């Protein structure tokens with residue numbers, strides 16, 4: 001039994017990795033991911049220059065998930081680009097993901113020009129769904145904007161690129177975003193980012209639990225799995241086969257990973273639970289998924305990927 005997978009012609013020994021933002025902000029974080037059982041890593045979403053992010057407390061752990069309004073804290077594009085280029089020199093056959101999240105079209109284009117002109121040979125994950133930059137709407141909820149951004153990007157960008165999308169909650173929105181995405185040579189689509197602008201309160205203190213934006217923040221973890229599965233399935237059914245699906249959201253164990261793959265994911269990303277458990281989450285979830293596959297008689301994830309049954 002193997003958990004290997006292929007995206008955009010690149011082979012990965014394991015179909016699971018971290019989600020951007022969680023334990024991937026420093027060289028030390030990334031080295032731990034390299035040493036782990038994860039099939040790849042993605043770096044914290046980068047802006048052109050280092051950013052401090054929102055005031056703390058800006059992340060809160062719940063037993064049913066997490067809420068965060070980090071505000072895009074990161075060490076700047078150069079830091080992550082240097083890391084991935086150096087890592088590729090050490091491990092030439094590895095493919096990893098560099099996440100970029102400019103707070104403007106100009107910033108995104110400038111960063112992608114820099115990546116295009118660099119020696120980076122991995123995947124770029126263009127984050128169109130950060131919900132926590134005060135005053136900045138999520139690009140992913142403005143379909144015309146998504147079209148404009150991708151049209152500008154693909155005028156010059158020739159390396160493998162995917163987009164990180166927010167969750168959609170209306171089948172017409174699945175139709176609309178898929179119609180746009182299918183017009184571009186995307187390598188993958190990563191769905192979902194956190195469910196934006198949720199609110200968690202503490203009934204004891206009668207107070208919100210994070211400081212930024214009056215307590216509003218992105219929700220992750222177990223409570224987002226049904227939304228994540230719907231977006232994986234909704235897009236898998238609508239996107240052209242050349243675009244692979246990366247499934248993110250609510251993955252705590254092997255069963256959750258199995259469900260994401262059954263809905264159409266070729267790679268799964270673990271965020272909240274990776275934050276709680278550290279890199280041994282990849283050993284545990286790999287073991288659990290392997291046991292499920294053995295029980296069902298599956299040898300590879302292709303044996304069941306996207307084969308969710310319906311009643312009709």
Ligand SMILES: O=C(O)c1[nH]c(=O)[nH]c(=O)c1I
Nearest residue numbers: 069070071072130132194218
């Ligand atoms: O607040 C963040 O840094 C953040 N938080 C999220 O939940 N998703 C994102 O894409 C980002 I860039």
